[in-house]
Amino acid sequence: MNPMEEMRREEEKLLRTDRLPHVWCPGCGIGITLNAFLRAFIRSKMDPNKLVVVSGIGCTGRAAGYVNVDSFHTTHGRGIPFAVGIKFARPDLNVVVFSGDGDLFAIGGNHFVNAARRNHDLLIIAVNNFTYGMTGGQHGPTTPTGAYTTTTPYGNPDRPFNIPHLAISLGAPYVARWTTYHVNQLQNSIYHALHKKGFRVIEVISQCPTVYGRRNDMKTPLEMMHYFQKNSVRKDDASFEELELKYNGKIVVGVFRDIQGIPTYEERYEDIIRRARK
Amino acid sequence: MSEQNTKSLKKRGKVTIDEKRCKGCWYCIEYCPTKVLQVSEHLNEKGYHPPKLVEEPPNKVCIACHLCELYCPDFAIVVEEIK
Ligand SMILES: Cc1ncc(C[n+]2csc(CCOP(=O)(O)OP(=O)(O)O)c2C)c(N)n1
Ligand code: SF4
Ligand SMILES: [Mg+2]
Numbered sequence: 001m002n003p004m005e006e007m008r009r010e011e012e013k014l015l016r017t018d019r020l021p022h023v024w025c026p027g028c029g030i031g032i033t034l035n036a037f038l039r040a041f042i043r044s045k046m047d048p049n050k051l052v053v054v055s056g057i058g059c060t061g062r063a064a065g066y067v068n069v070d071s072f073h074t075t076h077g078r079g080i081p082f083a084v085g086i087k088f089a090r091p092d093l094n095v096v097v098f099s100g101d102g103d104l105f106a107i108g109g110n111h112f113v114n115a116a117r118r119n120h121d122l123l124i125i126a127v128n129n130f131t132y133g134m135t136g137g138q139h140g141p142t143t144p145t146g147a148y149t150t151t152t153p154y155g156n157p158d159r160p161f162n163i164p165h166l167a168i169s170l171g172a173p174y175v176a177r178w179t180t181y182h183v184n185q186l187q188n189s190i191y192h193a194l195h196k197k198g199f200r201v202i203e204v205i206s207q208c209p210t211v212y213g214r215r216n217d218m219k220t221p222l223e224m225m226h227y228f229q230k231n232s233v234r235k236d237d238a239s240f241e242e243l244e245l246k247y248n249g250k251i252v253v254g255v256f257r258d259i260q261g262i263p264t265y266e267e268r269y270e271d272i273i274r275r276a277r278k
Numbered sequence: 279m280s281e282q283n284t285k286s287l288k289k290r291g292k293v294t295i296d297e298k299r300c301k302g303c304w305y306c307i308e309y310c311p312t313k314v315l316q317v318s319e320h321l322n323e324k325g326y327h328p329p330k331l332v333e334e335p336p337n338k339v340c341i342a343c344h345l346c347e348l349y350c351p352d353f354a355i356v357v358e359e360i361k
Contacts, residue, residue, distance in 0.1 A: 002359045004344045011353070020299050021352060026326065027303030031351025039348075183348040221303040 010042045011035075016068050023062055027221020029180035029206030030060050033127055036183060037098065038067070040190035052095045054083040056103035059133040059208070063098045077108030080115045083122050091266050094194070095121070101128040101142040105161050109141065116170035116199045121264040123193050123200045126163060129208035137211030146247035148215040162244050164256045167201040174200035175257040177243075179228035180207060182253060189255060198264050205251055216248075291342030291357045295328055299354035302326030306346035306355060314338045315346065328354075 015038070024030050041051065048069050055064035057076035064071040074082045079097045087095045097104075104112050104126050115122065131149055132138045139149040139156045142163065146155045167175045174193050178186040186204060193200040207213060207224035218224045228251065235242060236254040243252055263271075293314065300322055307315045307329050318330035332338050342359045 004342075004347075005356075005358055008347065008356055015353060021301065021324065024351065026301035027305065028351055031353070032305075032349060035348065035350070035353065183345070187348070221305065222308055225305060225308070 007039055007042050011038050014038050014042070014048060014068050016066050019066060022066055024059060025208075025210040027207065027209050027224070028059065028133075029129065029204070029208070029224075030063065030127055032180040032183065033125065033186070033204045033206060034063050034066065034098070036187040037096075037125060037190050040187045040194060043187075043191050044194045046094060046194065050093050052083075052086055052093050054079045054086070054095065054097045054099075056099040056108055057134070058100035058103045060098065060100035060127040060129075061103060061134075077103055077106070077111065079103065080108060080111040080120075080122070080124070084115055084120050087121055087266060088269075091121075091270075094123075096123045096125065098125045099127070100133070101126060101130070101163075102132040102140040105141045105163070113166070113170060116167055116172050116201070118265040119171060119173070119198045119262055121197050121199070121266050123190075124202070125190070126201065126203045127206045128163065128203055129206045129212055130160075131208055131212040133208045133211055137208070137215065142245075144245050144247040144249075147212075149212070150215075156247075160245060162240065163201070163203045164238075165240050165243050167199075168257050170199075171262065172201050172257065173198040173259050173262050174202075174255075176201070176253075176255040177203040177205065177251075178253050179205040179232055179251060181225055181228040181232065185253070192255075192258075196258075196260070198262055205245075205253075289342040290360050291340035291344075292360050293331060293340050293346065294356045294358070295330070296354045296356075297322045297328045298324075299352045300326055300328035301352055302328060303351060304329065305349040305351070309345050309349050310340075311343060311345065312338055312341055314340045 051069045053067045053071040055061040056079040064073040079099045083095045083097045138151040142160045143156045176189045209221045213224045232251045234254045238252045315329040347355045
């Protein structure tokens with residue numbers, strides 16, 4: 001069989017097809033991201049019995065319920081600490097956190113910064129749709145300044161997190177950003193990150209036409225996709241300013257950090273156990 | 279054009295749409311490089327218009343690039359290469 005057909009067949013096995021169609025709205029980018037993740041995983045030929053997908057709460061958090069591997073839908077913001085626990089108990093497992101911007105950077109923000117600082121061996125797929133999709137489109141910590149949401153009817157006064165820069169500043173060994181328009185690059189990036197160790201962060205700029213797009217002149221899924229298509233620029237050595245996401249501005253994508261050799265928390269901990277037993 | 283590119287253009291594919299899963303975002307229609315998909319007139323059981331194949335081969339043919347499959351947020355498209 002041709003490899004792409006084989007992949008599609010394998011993908012069906014990694015999905016809980018009995019639960020499809022999924023809950024995500026027409027054109028929601030979460031499905032595209034999950035598709036890219038599953039394909040990257042299949043390409044890696046890693047053992048699905050050793051994959052764990054952990055999500056928090058939110059539309060993105062529902063991903064844990066659609067994968068046919070061990071998964072856990074944690075309470076809001078607690079995807080990372082839960083994943084840290086799994087990795088501690090079973091260092092042989094491949095633990096992936098698949099969650100939304102509100103979940104990972106608002107209520108779960110402190111978990112993110114501390115897990116990154118300690119370089120826990122986790123792959124974080126952060127779906128950033130600039131809003132709290134599930135609860136009706138409130139502004140959150142990644143909403144661009146000036147954007148209209150249910151809680152910022154006159155435009156958002158806050159400055160959003162610069163996620164790649166935040167992750168880099170905490171020493172994360174692999175940091176990338178793509179949009180859901182970059183289906184191939186995103187899949188390749190996840191594939192490479194799956195083979196690396198440490199706290200790997202992939203930010204996926206995604207569309208929520210239903211509650212974000214419609215308040216910001218992008219009512220249809222295609223209008224949001226066109227925005228990503230027209231405004232994305234690849235620049236791997238982007239500066240802090242370039243990585244900042246401005247309302248309706250350019251989206252700098254790329255792999256901003258990809259280094260090896262930093263010991264993970266799990267490795268350092270094992271070393272301590274070894275020394276203590278001597 | 280490189281040999282590989284000419285080869286991929288010679289590939290032919292068969293697109294199958296799982297209408298039950300489709301939610302009518304139409305990314306597949308937009309991003310098909312050879313424009314073999316279009317909006318259908320009928321609705322699926324959820325009330326969306328799934329894509330359907332245009333009826334004018336041999337001018338418009340699927341080149342088995344699989345892009346529609348990658349863009350589909352609903353796991354609703356399968357492309358098979360026809361020999
Ligand atoms: C402790 C707690 N506080 C608040 C909520 C309400 N809540 C549910 S989802 C959500 C935000 C989700 O946003 P995000 O992670 O960006 O996911 P999205 O829906 O955008 O994919 C909030 C605040 C909750 N479920 N639990
Ligand atoms: S509300 Fe937004 S994020 Fe949630 S499923 Fe719909 S489009 Fe996706
Ligand atoms: Mg969100």
